[in-house]
Each structure stands twice: as C-alpha cells, then as structure tokens.
Amino acid sequence: MLSAENLGILRGERVLFEGVSLEVRRGDAVLLRGANGAGKTTLLRILAGLTRTDSGHVTRGAAHHWIGHREGLKPHETPRAHLALWAKAWGAEADTNTILGDMGLSRPADVAARYLSAGQRRRTALARLMLDIRPVWLLDEPFTALDAEGRERVLAMVHKHRQNGGAVVAAVHGDSGFVASQEMVL
Numbered sequence: 001m002l003s004a005e006n007l008g009i010l011r012g013e014r015v016l017f018e019g020v021s022l023e024v025r026r027g028d029a030v031l032l033r034g035a036n037g038a039g040k041t042t043l044l045r046i047l048a049g050l051t052r053t054d055s056g057h058v059t060r061g062a063a064h065h066w067i068g069h070r071e072g073l074k075p076h077e078t079p080r081a082h083l084a085l086w087a088k089a090w091g092a093e094a095d096t097n098t099i100l101g102d103m104g105l106s107r108p109a110d111v112a113a114r115y116l117s118a119g120q121r122r123r124t125a126l127a128r129l130m131l132d133i134r135p136v137w138l139l140d141e142p143f144t145a146l147d148a149e150g151r152e153r154v155l156a157m158v159h160k161h162r163q164n165g166g167a168v169v170a171a172v173h174g175d176s177g178f179v180a181s182q183e184m185v186l
C-alpha cells in the first residue's frame, strides 16, 4: 500500500534521520516513536508527499489521509462547515450529520473553531477520515487533547479500518492503545 526505501533528511548541517525504510501492508498499524524533535512529523510528511526527502523514495499504492498535529481549521470555521468544505473538495457523498454525531460533535457542530475546545478541534480534524474512504491513514499524534471517550472512539475507528483492510501509520507518545504490527523508533 505504501513503501519507503532508505529515506534520509538533513536539517541544516544535521542528519535528522537516514536509512529509514518501511513497508505498509493491508491491516497494518505502524507506530512511529521518538523523542521531541526526532523527526516523526517530518517522516509522516514525507510519506504523505508534503515534504521532499533528501534521499531514498516513497512508493504509494493507495490513497491516503493525512491528519497533522495542527488541525487545519480556520478560526471562523465550524465543524459542520469544515466537513462540508472537504466533502465538496473531495466529491465525497458521506452524510456529514452522521459523522458529526459519531464523532461526538453534534452539540458544537455550529460553533466557530476559535471557540471550540482543543479536543473538539481534534475530533473535527479526525472526522475527515470518515468523509472519504481511503486505505492509508497517516496520523500525527492523533490522541492529543482527546478525553478517554474520544480516545476509545479513535481506537475503534482504527480497529474497524484495519479489519476492512486499511492501514495506519501514527506518530505517538506513550501508550498508543493500538496493537501495532510494526514499531519504528527515530
């Protein structure tokens, strides 16, 4: 679904990482670990095609979702408007009301992002995963700011996605709650 061979990246004079290879198959959950600044976000961005690698290459065999650690919500945007915008951009026909309900966002669905809690903003970003079915999910610290219920919700989404043959690559700190098929420490 996704493979990376011999990736390496320089930041200034420093080699951030080198020789990183990865093979992501159906049903996989790959955990990226490492200290702050180790390069997890950079690696995920390279996998998503958002940052250019200095060496090696990535082969993408399936469509992916990228959910970064910044939620990508504009201050005036409501969860409902955010999902509607992306649904339109992707030509997705999913029912946004159902997704808002499933993500626990029915109550704040029409509240501007600047007034949402951090967890509500994160739930809104993660709701994009439900808009359009894509086999590979690239998730940067997906549990940040989520309460216990939100975390369980995301774990259930990941579980179902993997059962349906999808794959996840996630940067996480601490306990992920996933049964990982691979762990990579940067």
Ligand SMILES: Nc1ncnc2c1ncn2[C@@H]1O[C@H](COP(=O)(O)OP(=O)(O)OP(=O)(O)O)[C@@H](O)[C@H]1O
Pocket: 011, 012, 016, 034, 035, 036, 037, 038, 039, 040, 041, 042, 043, 171
């Ligand atoms: N575009 C860039 N130009 C220069 N340096 C960068 C750039 N992007 C990232 N870096 C640096 O690369 C290093 C790795 O950053 P990255 O965000 O990938 O780490 P991380 O492992 O995700 O960290 P954290 O756990 O804190 O989120 C950091 O020192 C960061 O400052």
